[in-house]
């Protein structure tokens with residue numbers, strides 16, 4: 184099994200680790216309301232739903248894409264559409280953008296998949312990445328811009344420091360902020376130490392594909408939006424974005440208060456039928472993305488929403 188863990192798609196490249204002082208500097212932006220959308224995965228309909236929802240937000244606001252905005256958009260025109268739209272906002276690079284622009288030695292898709300994700304899925308992901316990279320090159324978009332995006336950001340919302348990451352507090356593709364790890368006492372203790380070390384009020388992450396909202400002692404919270412561009416709950420076909428604000432929000436899926444902040448999960452109710460048709464054009468039956476993701480795109484993950 185030791186050899187298996189070194190395979191492409193399993194490893195976490197050293198370059199994915201952030202400098203230890205990543206969350207110590209001045210905030211990159213300050214706002215009253217911050218929307219955070221990780222895991223758009225090249226879903227143009229989820230993008231439209233996100234921008235429409237963000238548009239209706241009143242007052243001082245900002246939107247940040249915290250990585251993996253590309254993935255299924257493995258066709259030059261589709262890639263261009265997504266890349267151009269995201270370029271108008273703040274963005275972090277996820278493992279997908281990092282591997283498109285500057286493929287790491289042996290990283291494959293850069294997902295650093297843990298043991299509970301099967302070998303077949305890892306193989307599909309590596310091949311999706313190869314096709315996406317070709318589309319990105321053919322699109323004529325500036326891939327150097329993607330490579331130069333930061334891995335982390337600190338934003339100030341209502342004067343509170345928010346740590347924005349793609350993976351976890353240490354690495355671009357870390358899984359410490361996954362539902363699986365945070366369901367263990369050791370995982371929660373580790374998260375608490377990361378809050379103490381970095382001093383942030385809220386960590387907002389993505390990458391692990393399933394949503395999390397965890398309150399921690401000392402008025403801190405960890406929020407993982409799951410995916411903006413894929414279903415997150417069994418039988419429910421919408422993406423999720425995170426909203427952190429000094430103001431409450433009507434119609435959030437679920438949320439919590441954290442000091443003076445409102446931390447909410449917002450449903451991105453995109454045109455699921457249109458996306459399914461587009462997905463099938465890009466990734467027909469038998470293709471790598473179809474094998475790994477079609478079931479989730481149609482029916483959601485095997486994961487029920489807690490009441």
Ligand SMILES: [Fe+2]
Pocket residue numbers: 250251277278279294349389390391
């Ligand atoms: Fe990711």
